[in-house]
Amino acid sequence: xxxxxxxxxxxxxxENYAKVAESGGSSCGCxxxxxxxxxxxxxCGGPSPLQKERPIQDSTRMGYSSEDLASVPEGxxxxxxxxxxxxxxxxxxxxxxxxxxxxxxFDSFLAANKxxxxxxxxxxxxxxxxxxxxxxxxLRNRYTNVEFRLGExxxxxxxxxxxxxxxxxxxxxLSPDKPSVYREAFRILKQGGRLAISDxxxxxxxxxELKNDLDNYCGCITGxxxxxxxxxxxxxxxxxxIRIKHKDESKEFxxxxxxxxxxxxxVVSATIEAFKP
Amino acid sequence: xxxxxxxxLACPMCKGELELTIEEEDEKEVVTGSLxxxxxxxxxxxxxxxxxxxxxxxxxxS
Numbered sequence: 375x376x377x378x379x380x381x382x383x384x385x386x387x388x389e390n391y392a393k394v395a396e397s398g399g400s401s402c403g404c405x406x407x408x409x410x411x412x413x414x415x416x417x418c419g420g421p422s423p424l425q426k427e428r429p430i431q432d433s434t435r436m437g438y439s440s441e442d443l444a445s446v447p448e449g450x451x452x453x454x455x456x457x458x459x460x461x462x463x464x465x466x467x468x469x470x471x472x473x474x475x476x477x478x479x480f481d482s483f484l485a486a487n488k489x490x491x492x493x494x495x496x497x498x499x500x501x502x503x504x505x506x507x508x509x510x511x512x513l514r515n516r517y518t519n520v521e522f523r524l525g526e527x528x529x530x531x532x533x534x535x536x537x538x539x540x541x542x543x544x545x546x547x548l549s550p551d552k553p554s555v556y557r558e559a560f561r562i563l564k565q566g567g568r569l570a571i572s573d574x575x576x577x578x579x580x581x582x583e584l585k586n587d588l589d590n591y592c593g594c595i596t597g598x599x600x601x602x603x604x605x606x607x608x609x610x611x612x613x614x615x616i617r618i619k620h621k622d623e624s625k626e627f628x629x630x631x632x633x634x635x636x637x638x639x640x641v642v643s644a645t646i647e648a649f650k651p
Numbered sequence: 652x653x654x655x656x657x658x659x660l661a662c663p664m665c666k667g668e669l670e671l672t673i674e675e676e677d678e679k680e681v682v683t684g685s686l687x688x689x690x691x692x693x694x695x696x697x698x699x700x701x702x703x704x705x706x707x708x709x710x711x712x713s
Binding site for chain 2: 381384470494496500502505506509518521522523524525526529530531532533534536537561
């Protein structure tokens with residue numbers, strides 16, 4: 375990503391996810407801007423146009439139960455995650471949750487089911503088409519404890535010390551300024567609040583050829599950093615009890631994102647947990 | 652946007668408190684209006700009940 379500036383990265387990510395929102399999730403999550411070659415197989419789990427059933431298959435492989443999948447509005451699951459942050463969040467009734475990069479709202483709705491009527495979920499996403507889609511899903515299914523806002527995860531529109539849990543699924547790797555994301559997350563969490571993230575991390579440096587090949591259109595591979603760097607950013611932000619676990623079973627779906635390139639040798643899905651003391 | 656969620660909202664830029672101006676609302680939420688920051692004077696629009704709290708540079712691209 376050295377050859378792309380931050381604004382360009384944000385612009386590409388937004389354009390890609392706007393297209394995914396408009397297509398109902400039936401295109402690649404990491405996107406293919408119109409001036410770039412179309413890749414037929416998804417990355418970040420986004421299904422290819424011919425594979426409408428993909429979100430469900432992929433979500434099961436990412437760790438969601440069939441009960442989870444059946445409990446959210448149709449259309450909210452766009453198959454864009456890379457794990458199941460809910461599984462590590464252990465949400466309790468009454469908690470206030472912020473979902474960073476909420477997309478179609480899949481994880482926000484699952485969280486809303488868990489925190490119940492006394493709790494609240496706020497999904498934040500920088501792509502207008504995604505936020506509109508998530509809101510439609512909420513309205514259609516009469517959710518009263520989840521709201522979506524247009525916002526940037528590096529500049530959260532949330533008050534200090536105001537939320538119990540931060541969720542995020544395969545989003546932070548796309549940020550060109552990850553330290554800001556973690557500093558903001560720390561700021562908005564209450565004392566004792568926790569971070570429950572599923573994201574891609576780097577396990578080996580991408581060869582230049584692959585890096586150039588993937589630049590622009592697959593931020594969820596080229597934007598990844600190693601777990602040690604994430605841990606350092608979290609520590610610098612103030613977090614404690616940091617646990618980052620590679621999910622080796624993710625190789626099964628990661629390998630399909632860019633066939634023939636062995637990307638599973640370079641990136642892996644991981645769960646990231648941390649607490650605000 | 653629900654009014655009772657105002658207390659956990661903040662200006663994305665300076666983290667100041669936001670003041671709500673309602674232009675249109677229904678029984679559940681604010682449909683059209685704006686949020687203005689008392690500290691840095693930035694104004695954020697609410698359209699179709701969705702507050703646009705993107706930083707000014709990103710907002711202008713949308």
